[in-house]
Amino acid sequence: MPLVLDDLMAPEAINDPHTYYHQLRELERVHWNERWGGWVLTGYDDVVAVLRDSDRFSSDRMAYLETELNAEERCLYQPIFAVLAKWLVFIDPPDHTRIRRLLNTRFTPRAVEQYRPRVRSIVNNLLTEIEPRRRMEVIHEFAYLVPLTVILELLGAPALDRDLIKQWSEQIGTFFFLRADEPRRREIACEGVTSLVNYLRPLVAQRRESPTLDLISALVACEDQQELTEAEIIATCVLLVFGGHETTMNLIANGVLALANHPEEWDRLKADPKLIESAVEELLRYDGSVKATVRWARSEAVVGGKTIKAGQKVLCALSAANRDPEHFPEPDRLDITRAPNPHVAFGQGIHICLGAPLARLEAQEAIAGLTRRLPAPRISTPTLDYHPTVVSRALRNLPIEF
Amino acid sequence: MTSTPVQLTVRIDPHKCVGSTMCIQYAPGVFALNADRQSSVINAAGEPAERLRAAAEQCPMEAIVLEDANTGERIFP
Numbered sequence: 001m002p003l004v005l006d007d008l009m010a011p012e013a014i015n016d017p018h019t020y021y022h023q024l025r026e027l028e029r030v031h032w033n034e035r036w037g038g039w040v041l042t043g044y045d046d047v048v049a050v051l052r053d054s055d056r057f058s059s060d061r062m063a064y065l066e067t068e069l070n071a072e073e074r075c076l077y078q079p080i081f082a083v084l085a086k087w088l089v090f091i092d093p094p095d096h097t098r099i100r101r102l103l104n105t106r107f108t109p110r111a112v113e114q115y116r117p118r119v120r121s122i123v124n125n126l127l128t129e130i131e132p133r134r135r136m137e138v139i140h141e142f143a144y145l146v147p148l149t150v151i152l153e154l155l156g157a158p159a160l161d162r163d164l165i166k167q168w169s170e171q172i173g174t175f176f177f178l179r180a181d182e183p184r185r186r187e188i189a190c191e192g193v194t195s196l197v198n199y200l201r202p203l204v205a206q207r208r209e210s211p212t213l214d215l216i217s218a219l220v221a222c223e224d225q226q227e228l229t230e231a232e233i234i235a236t237c238v239l240l241v242f243g244g245h246e247t248t249m250n251l252i253a254n255g256v257l258a259l260a261n262h263p264e265e266w267d268r269l270k271a272d273p274k275l276i277e278s279a280v281e282e283l284l285r286y287d288g289s290v291k292a293t294v295r296w297a298r299s300e301a302v303v304g305g306k307t308i309k310a311g312q313k314v315l316c317a318l319s320a321a322n323r324d325p326e327h328f329p330e331p332d333r334l335d336i337t338r339a340p341n342p343h344v345a346f347g348q349g350i351h352i353c354l355g356a357p358l359a360r361l362e363a364q365e366a367i368a369g370l371t372r373r374l375p376a377p378r379i380s381t382p383t384l385d386y387h388p389t390v391v392s393r394a395l396r397n398l399p400i401e402f
Numbered sequence: 403m404t405s406t407p408v409q410l411t412v413r414i415d416p417h418k419c420v421g422s423t424m425c426i427q428y429a430p431g432v433f434a435l436n437a438d439r440q441s442s443v444i445n446a447a448g449e450p451a452e453r454l455r456a457a458a459e460q461c462p463m464e465a466i467v468l469e470d471a472n473t474g475e476r477i478f479p
Binding site for chain 2: 052100101104349350
């Protein structure tokens with residue numbers, strides 16, 4: 001086997017994960033990656049089976065990280081353990097069930113639909129400014145501003161601090177998205193976590209004094225009912241700020257790139273705006289913002305004919321599952337009318353992305369606004385530069401002209 | 403609002419269900435996981451209509467379809 005297939009951080013894998021995962025899937029759908037020290041799953045059925053089996057596959061990343069660290073490191077990375085260990089994405093039932101249920105009511109498709117007019121207005125205001133310039137850098141001038149503005153308004157946090165919040169979120173991302181090339185990723189993440197906690201703590205205290213209709217007030221009300229602890233509220237707010245924009249930002253940017261590379265699909269959407277829902281589902285499948293998610297086997301399990309031992313980690317490659325030719329005919333073709341489209345871009349099972357309905361809505365409004373108002377754009381850079389992470393499909397920037 | 407009790411039919415769209423288990427938490431008398439770890443209806447009359455409705459509303463995928471058993475009218479989503 002070529003060694004490069006074991007290197008999840010190889011430039012080929014970062015720049016073109018789809019070809020990389022096709023090669024790996026053809027070699028072995030359940031593959032032991034010696035260099036990473038875990039299993040890599042690239043087949044749709046295996047990815048779905050593991051993600052739905054939360055009895056045998058844990059999400060408790062902090063518990064496993066703790067076993068890899070010495071006492072001094074555990075002390076050094078205390079903010080990670082204190083905050084990230086309470087994140088919904090990193091906990092198992094029964095705590096997961098309790099917190100997910102409390103938050104879920106605020107993020108159902110019906111519940112988030114109320115934000116659509118506001119999202120549409122944010123998109124239109126941005127585009128009114130951008131349109132006459134005939135060019136933009138998609139990430140910083142558009143894709144990040146839509147979801148971050150929305151999540152801050154939803155939480156009731158002042159929008160004026162959003163550049164700081166973005167910086168702290170990026171620091172957390174070095175750890176969360178497995179920036180394997182950054183030896184200081186855990187220290188950097190601690191800085192980001194500490195800064196965000198210090199920013200959010202007074203907001204929580206203020207809502208406790210005088211509640212409003214925002215999400216922080218709703219969480220504080222759960223504290224009064226003893227359904228959430230203060231530490232869980234703070235951790236959840238950090239997660240919502242972080243999770244509420246990074247991945248949606250990348251989804252919008254990757255979507256613009258995909259449509260810019262397929263101007264006929266851009267024009268098709270422009271001509272028939274009703275296609276926006278299936279178009280966003282296809283953009284999620286074709287080049288979603290989360291390439292993979294990790295689980296840890298609690299007990300021995302057989303997946304795709306391979307025996308996974310208790311304690312071993314499993315990388316579920318969502319991007320690979322979404323282009324598995326056994327489930328998606330012509331998987332490398334972008335087809336905004338693809339149906340059925342049972343992609344796994346938001347995961348599967350109990351950890352299915354909490355914010356998926358909001359992310360869908362934001363991406364629909366962002367992409368609909370762009371295609372309605374602008375002609376199919378040209379990418380105005382010869383090379384695309386992706387952040388080197390295993391988890392996140394994230395461009396550093398995306399300059400376009402139209 | 404007063405209403406006469408409506409008999410509901412319930413089904414799950416297998417192309418949409420991701421096995422989030424939200425419905426099982428809200429209406430454990432109606433839903434259970436099948437061998438594929440997707441939700442399935444074990445007893446449509448296993449919970450009061452309000453709980454069935456709550457379960458359908460809490461589904462992150464809106465995979466649960468509720469219809470009026472007499473008229474066939476779509477109740478949710």
